[in-house]
Amino acid sequence: MTVAALSLAACGAPEEGPSATATPQFLEPSTAPASAPVSAGPASATPSAAAPSKSPAPTSKPPAAGKAPANVKYVFPVQASNADYHPTHSGYPATDIFADCGEPVVATTSGVVLEISLKDAYVKGRPDGPLNGGLYVSILGDDGVRYYGSHLSSVKSGIEPGVRVRAGQQLGKVGRTGNANNVCHLHYGISPPCAEVGDWDVRRGVVWPAPYLTSWRKGGGRSPVAEVESWEKAHRCKG
Numbered sequence: 001m002t003v004a005a006l007s008l009a010a011c012g013a014p015e016e017g018p019s020a021t022a023t024p025q026f027l028e029p030s031t032a033p034a035s036a037p038v039s040a041g042p043a044s045a046t047p048s049a050a051a052p053s054k055s056p057a058p059t060s061k062p063p064a065a066g067k068a069p070a071n072v073k074y075v076f077p078v079q080a081s082n083a084d085y086h087p088t089h090s091g092y093p094a095t096d097i098f099a100d101c102g103e104p105v106v107a108t109t110s111g112v113v114l115e116i117s118l119k120d121a122y123v124k125g126r127p128d129g130p131l132n133g134g135l136y137v138s139i140l141g142d143d144g145v146r147y148y149g150s151h152l153s154s155v156k157s158g159i160e161p162g163v164r165v166r167a168g169q170q171l172g173k174v175g176r177t178g179n180a181n182n183v184c185h186l187h188y189g190i191s192p193p194c195a196e197v198g199d200w201d202v203r204r205g206v207v208w209p210a211p212y213l214t215s216w217r218k219g220g221g222r223s224p225v226a227e228v229e230s231w232e233k234a235h236r237c238k239g
Helices: 212-216 225-235
Strands: 095-098 104-106 113-118 134-142 146-152 170-173 185-191
Touching: 095 212, 113 146, 134 170, 146 170, 185 225
Parallel strands: none
Antiparallel strands: 095 185, 104 170, 113 134, 134 146, 146 185
């Protein structure tokens, strides 16, 4: 896999999210009880009998500022031997991880599913905005950081808001939904979980993922916690 088209015009524009016809599903990380119902949204695939149980965001004492919990594990988000990515991205801090359509997309770290989109409502030629991402999943890691991947070809059955996932667990598959310029890749963003539905300009990415991806691919544990907290303090969640 090469990076001949490293700066996709599709991902350089404002990103992802559904419209009224494809409402994302979101679990408020700080307030939702374990029994909180999933908000209305597109019909999800029926979870399998072995689907993970739902859980609110972690309630244990958060780590010290800028530090991930000592037991946090990080995993490269695409399980493909030929995956490639670029240290920069057009327009804002994020990256595109290039891999064949259908390759597994996995949870970067253990945490709770925040949002999913199960419908590709993007229409080429319309103004850029929250439909660009097509199918996507975002999770709130146990480190307090949000990890987001879009342009999926599918979301795995059982992946729903409130479901707890472990590092390396499959979330979906690489695709080219939304404004992916017809190129198979995963748009990958790292950010704080600033708001419910509507903060796509933050969710799409606010810090450069490449240094962390390089570490995780080698089995390292470099954490984005300090950089994400610094961004949040400086910008007050304004993308």
